[in-house]
Amino acid sequence: MASNSVIKPKTQAGKRALARREEKVIENTKSCLLIRGGNTSEAIGSCLKDLYSLKKPHALMLKRRNPILPFEEISFVEKMSRKYDCSLFAFASHSKKRPNNLVLGRLFNYQLLDMIEFGVEGYQPLCTFPVAKVPVGTKPCLSFQGEEFDSDPTLMAIKNLLLDMFQGPRVEKIRLQGLEQLIQFSYCDGQILVRSYRILLKSSGSKIPRVELSEMGPRFGLRLRRHKLATPEQSKQARRQPKVATIKKIKNIVPDDGLGNRLGRVHVGRQELDKLQTRKVKALKRPREDFNAADGKKIKKRRLSDNKKRKNKE
Amino acid sequence: LATSVPPTFDLGLLLINNPNPLDPASTRGPELEPYLAAVARENAQSLLSEIWQRLPAERVEDAVVAPLPPPSTPLPREKPPPKPKPPSRWEEFARLKSIRRNKKEQAVWDEATGEWRPRWGYGRADPSKEWLLEVPASADPNEDQFGRLKKEKKERVAKNELQRLKNISRNMRLGGTLPALSAGGGGATSSSKELKRALVVAKRSDASVGQFSAKVGGEKVGHLQGRRRHFLPNTGSLTAERGIQEQVLKELAARRTDPLNTERAVNRLQQQREQSGDAANAVDGRRRPQKKKTAGKVSTEGGKSRRQNARDSKSRKYKKAAASGRANQKMKSLMKSKTLGKRK
Numbered sequence A: 001m002a003s004n005s006v007i008k009p010k011t012q013a014g015k016r017a018l019a020r021r022e023e024k025v026i027e028n029t030k031s032c033l034l035i036r037g038g039n040t041s042e043a044i045g046s047c048l049k050d051l052y053s054l055k056k057p058h059a060l061m062l063k064r065r066n067p068i069l070p071f072e073e074i075s076f077v078e079k080m081s082r083k084y085d086c087s088l089f090a091f092a093s094h095s096k097k098r099p100n101n102l103v104l105g106r107l108f109n110y111q112l113l114d115m116i117e118f119g120v121e122g123y124q125p126l127c128t129f130p131v132a133k134v135p136v137g138t139k140p141c142l143s144f145q146g147e148e149f150d151s152d153p154t155l156m157a158i159k160n161l162l163l164d165m166f167q168g169p170r171v172e173k174i175r176l177q178g179l180e181q182l183i184q185f186s187y188c189d190g191q192i193l194v195r196s197y198r199i200l201l202k203s204s205g206s207k208i209p210r211v212e213l214s215e216m217g218p219r220f221g222l223r224l225r226r227h228k229l230a231t232p233e234q235s236k237q238a239r240r241q242p243k244v245a246t247i248k249k250i251k252n253i254v255p256d257d258g259l260g261n262r263l264g265r266v267h268v269g270r271q272e273l274d275k276l277q278t279r280k281v282k283a284l285k286r287p288r289e290d291f292n293a294a295d296g297k298k299i300k301k302r303r304l305s306d307n308k309k310r311k312n313k314e
Numbered sequence B: 001l002a003t004s005v006p007p008t009f010d011l012g013l014l015l016i017n018n019p020n021p022l023d024p025a026s027t028r029g030p031e032l033e034p035y036l037a038a039v040a041r042e043n044a045q046s047l048l049s050e051i052w053q054r055l056p057a058e059r060v061e062d063a064v065v066a067p068l069p070p071p072s073t074p075l076p077r078e079k080p081p082p083k084p085k086p087p088s089r090w091e092e093f094a095r096l097k098s099i100r101r102n103k104k105e106q107a108v109w110d111e112a113t114g115e116w117r118p119r120w121g122y123g124r125a126d127p128s129k130e131w132l133l134e135v136p137a138s139a140d141p142n143e144d145q146f147g148r149l150k151k152e153k154k155e156r157v158a159k160n161e162l163q164r165l166k167n168i169s170r171n172m173r174l175g176g177t178l179p180a181l182s183a184g185g186g187g188a189t190s191s192s193k194e195l196k197r198a199l200v201v202a203k204r205s206d207a208s209v210g211q212f213s214a215k216v217g218g219e220k221v222g223h224l225q226g227r228r229r230h231f232l233p234n235t236g237s238l239t240a241e242r243g244i245q246e247q248v249l250k251e252l253a254a255r256r257t258d259p260l261n262t263e264r265a266v267n268r269l270q271q272q273r274e275q276s277g278d279a280a281n282a283v284d285g286r287r288r289p290q291k292k293k294t295a296g297k298v299s300t301e302g303g304k305s306r307r308q309n310a311r312d313s314k315s316r317k318y319k320k321a322a323a324s325g326r327a328n329q330k331m332k333s334l335m336k337s338k339t340l341g342k343r344k
Helices: A012-021 A042-055 A075-084 A153-166 A232-238 A304-313 B029-054 B089-096 B145-175 B192-204 B238-255 B262-276 B306-337
Strands: A032-036 A059-065 A088-093 A101-108 A111-124 A141-145 A173-175 A181-188 A191-202 A210-215 A219-228 B008-010 B015-018 B058-060 B063-067 B107-110 B115-118
Touching: A032 A042, A032 A075, A042 A059, A042 A088, A042 A101, A042 A111, A075 A088, A075 A101, A075 A111, A088 A153, A101 A153, A101 A219, A101 A232, A111 A153, A111 A232, A141 A153, A141 B029, A153 A181, A153 A219, A181 B029, A191 B029, A210 B029, B015 B029, B089 B145
Parallel strands: A032 A059, A032 A088, A141 A181, A141 B015
Antiparallel strands: A088 A101, A101 A111, A111 A219, A173 B063, A181 A191, A191 A210, A191 A219, B008 B015, B058 B063, B107 B115
16 A cells, blocks of 8 residues: 555655555456567567557557567566556567567566466458447457367467457446447467457347447457466465455345334343332332331332322211 | 357356357358357357346446456456555554544644645645744753754654564564475574574585585675583593482582472382282382393383383484484584584
């Protein structure tokens, strides 16, 4: 927390920036850091730009070339992730040995969690598709086609990473007319084919609309190369959720019965009804000395009717 | 498109998982893209049908909205969940005394100007900006009142800062975020003393394969502070040692309030007689060497009494310690004369 750091922020903007970075119960949308390697081909450079468009505004493109090798030395990526507060990254490079190389990865607590290297094949950029694009910040629908995504452990990890990368902002409610984008990942012959479509909702006979798709782009295939996946302990730690405080239910009390009344049941215990003292007898409250006078005679109880009798006597 | 396995959904992520493989014949050549588009359309239709059916639609102003359930696919977090902050000293005190925070209003009546002023921020009645200050009756007439106010404010700010830093250091200590500096035990080193000691130990213990690392110019290694335990030599004056032992016994004897508990003594005697099974065993409270049991005699399972066993084990321990002590002494003398490394 900002209040747990020795250096206090001097401006409100600084305070807000620090508050944004601190650990939270409900986290911010994951930002993606897009890095260009030492050498990039036109295709992979363009692919990275399209990825940036897809991930905007939760993406940051680094301007300069960074001749690093993520699989050898990840410290640069970790450093940049800490600097810019991004937990996803995409690294694009091109070499003879690894043409059109794309490394997608994610970090936990600014340390590498997992990363997968793909070779991008059959790439067609966003601009080549003459379909109108979706607004920035749209939450896409995701579709995974292929049995391997549920059986093969590597592909399961890849699916998890792709989900994390493309899920978009976390929302509580979604506007049904706003379901405008579908990203389809299909596994075919060692390649993951990525296609992105624009959803058009047409009226059908029933309440549920008829879906029509038009390919919006970009279009590419990802061929799996190397990967560095998280160990089970790492992924377990990364998935640890905070204990969300639940409202403790008080037994026996109904806070509101709908009319603003608070109801509860009072348990009294077993009562012997014939032995209950219901009437308050004032006579029983008098001290006992009244009954026995000093001379041992019983004192006569005075009643109101005695006054009448006395009067009558007089 | 024959769908043999029905798809599964994760509506929190707007996800559809279709575990059916792609038709290999359709994925070759120019038919690939239309085939993929058809597959995608089917998937999208299934997903949207699911959304329309499962999620209750609400109307918010001019849009139809559906609440999304939390995602069922486990995705890793960005950062670890926040640790609960331990309460500060004031918070703890307030909790015990049940002092509650009173929310202060922003506007305060200012007598001097005769208007409502904000309590903080722009336009507040700042006492440090006063142009006129009354000299209180108790103060020295030559004292600088403006300077006094400034000084007091500085002191208050410094005190607050100190308290804040103390709270932070306590949080760190209790939260244990400092890395363990000692090799033995991973516990958090709590005080500055422990940290200093750990540092000195780390600086001293830098030998590898018997060679201590060379000192970098001007580096001070520091002494290991702490009480040195002194042991008397094992050899030497016997009378001195006897005197010490007698002194110890005297002190112990002086502490005992009841020197002899006859009941206890009798019980002990009984117990020992039962255990040893030898009436000839003389027990008068003093240590006696155990008689050897001959083959013919009846002896119980635990031949020695418990007390005797305990005493014997202790004596064994002391003998061992003494022996090792002598060995240690020898090693120490050896070490002093000749070292393996060049430690000065």
